[in-house]
Amino acid sequence: xxxxxxxxxxxxxxxxxxxxxxxxxxxxxxxxxxxxxxxxxxxxxxxxxxxxxxxxxxxxxxxxxxxxxxxxxxxxxxxxxxxxxxxxxxxxxxxxxxxxxxxxxxxxxxxxxxxxxxxxxxxxxxxxxxxxxxxxxxxxxxxxxxxxxxxxxxxxxxxxxxxxxxxxxxxxxxxxxxxxxxxxxxxxxxxxxxxxxxxxxxxxxxxxxxxxxxxxxxxxxxxxxxxxxxxxxxxxxxxxxxxxxxxxxxxxxxxxxxxxxxxxxxxxxxxxxxxxxxxxxxxxxxxxxxxxxxxxxxxxxxxxxxxxxxxxxxxxxxxxxxxxxxxxxxxxxxxxxxxxxxxxxxxxxxxxxxxxxxxxxxxxxxxxxxxxxxxxxxxxxxxxxxxxxxxxxxxxxxxxxxxxxxxxxxxxxxxxxxxxxxxxxxxxxxxxxxxx
Amino acid sequence: xxxxxxxxxxxxxxxxxxxxxxxxxxxxxxxxxxxxxxxxxxxxxxxxxxxxxxxxxxxxxxxxxxxxxxxxxxxxxxxxxxxxxxxxxxxxxxxxxxxxxxxxxxxxxxxxxxxxxxxxxxxxxxxxxxxxxxxxxxxxxxxxxxxxxxxxxxxxxxxxxxxxxxxxxxxxxxxxxxxxxxxxxxxxxxxxxxxxxxxxxxxxxxxxxxxxxxxxxxxxxxxxxxxxxxxxxxxxxxxxxxxxxxxxxxxxxxxxxxxxxxxxxxxxxxxxxxxxxxxxxxxxxxxxxxxxxxxxxxxxxxxxxxxxxxxxxxxxxxxxxxxxxxxxxxxxxxxxxxxxxxxxxxxxxxxxxxxxxxxxxxxxxxxxxxxxxxxxxxxxxxxxxxxxxxxxxxxxxxxxxxxxxxxxxxxxxxxxxxxxxxxxxxxxxxxxxxxx
Numbered sequence: 001x002x003x004x005x006x007x008x009x010x011x012x013x014x015x016x017x018x019x020x021x022x023x024x025x026x027x028x029x030x031x032x033x034x035x036x037x038x039x040x041x042x043x044x045x046x047x048x049x050x051x052x053x054x055x056x057x058x059x060x061x062x063x064x065x066x067x068x069x070x071x072x073x074x075x076x077x078x079x080x081x082x083x084x085x086x087x088x089x090x091x092x093x094x095x096x097x098x099x100x101x102x103x104x105x106x107x108x109x110x111x112x113x114x115x116x117x118x119x120x121x122x123x124x125x126x127x128x129x130x131x132x133x134x135x136x137x138x139x140x141x142x143x144x145x146x147x148x149x150x151x152x153x154x155x156x157x158x159x160x161x162x163x164x165x166x167x168x169x170x171x172x173x174x175x176x177x178x179x180x181x182x183x184x185x186x187x188x189x190x191x192x193x194x195x196x197x198x199x200x201x202x203x204x205x206x207x208x209x210x211x212x213x214x215x216x217x218x219x220x221x222x223x224x225x226x227x228x229x230x231x232x233x234x235x236x237x238x239x240x241x242x243x244x245x246x247x248x249x250x251x252x253x254x255x256x257x258x259x260x261x262x263x264x265x266x267x268x269x270x271x272x273x274x275x276x277x278x279x280x281x282x283x284x285x286x287x288x289x290x291x292x293x294x295x296x297x298x299x300x301x302x303x304x305x306x307x308x309x310x311x312x313x314x315x316x317x318x319x320x321x322x323x324x325x326x327x328x329x330x331x332x333x334x335x336x337x338x339x340x341x342x343x344x345x346x347x348x349x350x351x352x353x354x355x356x357x358x359x360x361x362x363x364x365x366x367x368x369x370x371x372x373x374x375x376x377x378x379x380x381x382x383x384x385x386x387x388x389x390x391x392x393x394x395x396x397x398x399x400x401x402x403x404x405x406x407x408x409x410x411x412x413x414x415x416x417x418x419x420x421x422x423x424x425x426x427x428x429x430x431x432x433x434x435x436x
Numbered sequence: 437x438x439x440x441x442x443x444x445x446x447x448x449x450x451x452x453x454x455x456x457x458x459x460x461x462x463x464x465x466x467x468x469x470x471x472x473x474x475x476x477x478x479x480x481x482x483x484x485x486x487x488x489x490x491x492x493x494x495x496x497x498x499x500x501x502x503x504x505x506x507x508x509x510x511x512x513x514x515x516x517x518x519x520x521x522x523x524x525x526x527x528x529x530x531x532x533x534x535x536x537x538x539x540x541x542x543x544x545x546x547x548x549x550x551x552x553x554x555x556x557x558x559x560x561x562x563x564x565x566x567x568x569x570x571x572x573x574x575x576x577x578x579x580x581x582x583x584x585x586x587x588x589x590x591x592x593x594x595x596x597x598x599x600x601x602x603x604x605x606x607x608x609x610x611x612x613x614x615x616x617x618x619x620x621x622x623x624x625x626x627x628x629x630x631x632x633x634x635x636x637x638x639x640x641x642x643x644x645x646x647x648x649x650x651x652x653x654x655x656x657x658x659x660x661x662x663x664x665x666x667x668x669x670x671x672x673x674x675x676x677x678x679x680x681x682x683x684x685x686x687x688x689x690x691x692x693x694x695x696x697x698x699x700x701x702x703x704x705x706x707x708x709x710x711x712x713x714x715x716x717x718x719x720x721x722x723x724x725x726x727x728x729x730x731x732x733x734x735x736x737x738x739x740x741x742x743x744x745x746x747x748x749x750x751x752x753x754x755x756x757x758x759x760x761x762x763x764x765x766x767x768x769x770x771x772x773x774x775x776x777x778x779x780x781x782x783x784x785x786x787x788x789x790x791x792x793x794x795x796x797x798x799x800x801x802x803x804x805x806x807x808x809x810x811x812x813x814x815x816x817x818x819x820x821x822x823x824x825x826x827x828x829x830x831x832x833x834x835x836x837x838x839x840x841x842x843x844x845x846x847x848x849x850x851x852x853x854x855x856x857x858x859x860x861x862x863x864x865x866x867x868x869x870x871x872x
Binding site: 075077078079081082083084085087088112115116119120278280281282283284286287307310311312314317320321324325327328330331332333334335337338376378379381382383384385388389392393395396397420423424427428430431434435 | 511513514515517518519520521523524548551552555556714716717718719720722723743746747748750753756757760761763764766767768769770771773774812814815817818819820821824825828829831832833856859860863864866867870871
């Protein structure tokens with residue numbers, strides 16, 4: 001049979017089924033999709049490919065899903081470090097955003113983030129920021145999968161004047177993008193302390209009507225939880241439950257300071273947690289007890305947060321930190337083993353984003369979102385277990401090749417859809433503007 | 437004036453003085469030492485170098501000091517993950533060591549570790565393992581600076597039969613190596629639960645007599661501290677104090693479960709803490725409260741621990757984890773800012789190892805242990821603050837060049853003293869042996 005692409009690799013980690021690693025197998029891709037996965041010798045007899053890739057020191061696995069980003073903020077990477085959340089937001093980020101955020105900022109920032117993500121093996125990101133139509137354009141132009149949050153916030157910005165305006169613009173964008181196969185558009189109400197009940201109720205109804213997910217910061221800090229309790233006599237999670245937002249389509253980002261009752265609400269409603277361990281550490285926001293959450297059956301995915309707080313979009317680093325931190329926080333060295341961390345960064349992300357039919361594992365019938373990791377580095381030798389090596393020892397620069405829906409976006413470390421020189425030039429211009 | 441080497445760099449971070457970054461300056465190296473640091477244009481008039489290096493997208497900084505390693509254990513990288521310390525040691529590591537550890541294992545393992553360290557910008561390591569003479573040989577052969585622990589442990593090993601035998605072999609090695617300018621030889625009693633009072637008292641006297649430092653695991657886990665308290669009615673730190681081991685020449689590795697009294701003992705005696713945040717997380721050993729320790733004036737340095745537990749010797753990752761984790765644990769986003777993390781990985785390490793007259797900063801008169809970091813990567817753009825960028829966004833693969841005592845060990849990412857192909861071959865042989 002004639003097919004578009006065969007990738008023969010030393011190891012293939014499909015993620016589903018779990019903890020399985022195939023050796024010397026071949027992934028078969030045709031019409032953007034994975035159509036087979038079989039021993040290399042049989043594949044050579046059965047399929048005649050247009051393109052054949054032999055990756056003999058490599059592990060092939062599903063592309064990583066970064067389940068919480070503010071892509072454009074990459075232009076502010078490291079502009080204000082070592083500060084608590086509210087100081088960082090109120091005295092640094094918000095004033096800069098007020099001055100500079102517009103279409104060009106979002107275009108150049110999203111492009112920088114997309115380049116960094118592709119180079120680091122991320123094939124899908126779940127974004128929340130102003131001018132989402134521009135981020136969507138960039139994702140489409142550079143062929144990366146994206147979940148583009150329709151941001152809603154009570155206060156005016158360069159993008160919209162009030163919550164109704166945000167909702168209207170968001171719905172219009174949703175309509176515009178519904179035929180784009182790489183794009184989904186969840187609502188993205190910013191946070192409990194920036195979005196009031198009325199727009200949240202509207203979001204609940206509109207999300208139901210249009211079958212959209214909801215992506216929201218929730219329980220980021222002790223301060224947030226305590227202030228909300230004073231105002232509403234409820235934890236933010238309880239308030240979201242009362243507003244009927246909690247469901248399998250709800251993605252709650254951060255989730256520190258959780259009580260058992262909070263976790264039970266998440267578990268009962270099927271809502272998802274997006275864990276951002278490095279952002280939580282850096283802003284001293286608190287710990288998300290992911291071991292308990294996983295035990296309660298909650299789906300936990302992984303995100304880097306924006307590069308202005310993290311300061312990178314490195315899902316390898318984030319997997320590692322998630323696996324290490326869970327052990328420290330739960331006082332259990334067996335908590336979040338490597339395979340669990342890998343699932344958080346792939347299939348669990350796909351589930352949270354509601355796109356697990358399309359991506360998140362190397363399963364037959366899914367779109368071919370695939371990355372190759374080159375283990376032929378001193379730093380990843382000897383190699384006893386590829387899954388453990390990926391989580392605990394591999395650097396993102398070891399990602400050699402990346403495909404999204406069968407299209408190759410990184411070829412032996414080179415970006416195919418983005419010009420690196422142009423990108424550096426625009427980034428340098430923004431650097432100079434932001435410090436002016 | 438004729439000199440050996442001028443390195444002109446876009447940024448130079450001397451570490452001492454603190455928080456200073458020179459732009460477009462030149463480091464002048466002659467007879468293995470730093471003899472000047474001055475604006476590039478003046479340097480060009482004043483010095484005629486044999487070799488001139490222009491690094492115009494780079495930051496130059498002191499080489500990193502990995503203050504706690506078990507270099508040879510790199511051969512067991514990832515062989516047993518996601519297990520608690522005693523299970524990991526007793527059921528995996530110790531049986532493997534008993535079967536395999538000998539001169540060849542230590543030679544090949546040390547070489548692998550040295551290659552990884554040089555490629556990651558580490559110019560000095562503080563080691564503890566069996567057959568220290570072999571690790572010393574490897575360090576000398578490949579020209580990296582090392583502090584080679586004279587290991588002491590109550591039980592017999594392939595290297596020595598009993599504690600007196602360890603001490604004797606250690607002292608003989610110390611005598612052999614005293615003229616080696618890159619090598620120092622602290623005593624390395626393994627841990628409170630593996631070394632009894634009698635050898636510890638001997639170590640105290642011998643260390644005093646020969647002016648040697650002492651490098652020891654201490655307060656690694658709650659289990660250790662509780663068991664020791666049952667046996668001795670003291671915390672391990674109190675026991676070391678009573679045995680007169682605590683002094684500015686004492687390096688205590690791990691240091692979790694600290695009371696105020698414990699920290700005060702460390703502070704009063706001038707003893708050093710070697711913090712290994714990733715190892716402590718991975719083995720769920722507990723948290724070292726480094727923010728409090730630093731506030732009490734204790735010198736805190738940084739180590740990766742062995743690659744069998746970490747699973748790498750990546751001091752960039754370790755700096756980052758140290759800076760992030762301190763914020764999370766102390767609930768203060770300003771704790772351990774980037775500059776503090778950088779000091780922990782450089783000058784504080786040199787102080788702990790007792791070699792701050794020789795290395796740890798780019799100060800005139802010190803030996804030229806220097807690394808260059810290439811910021812010309814999408815992942816480190818834009819660049820607002822080089823120090824912040826190094827700690828929060830830079831990967832170790834961005835280290836382009838490394839010099840130890842003026843000798844170049846890494847040149848534009850290529851090792852100059854180690855053959856990578858030979859290294860991979862011996863590592864693969866050990867892989868096959870260890871799983872046999």
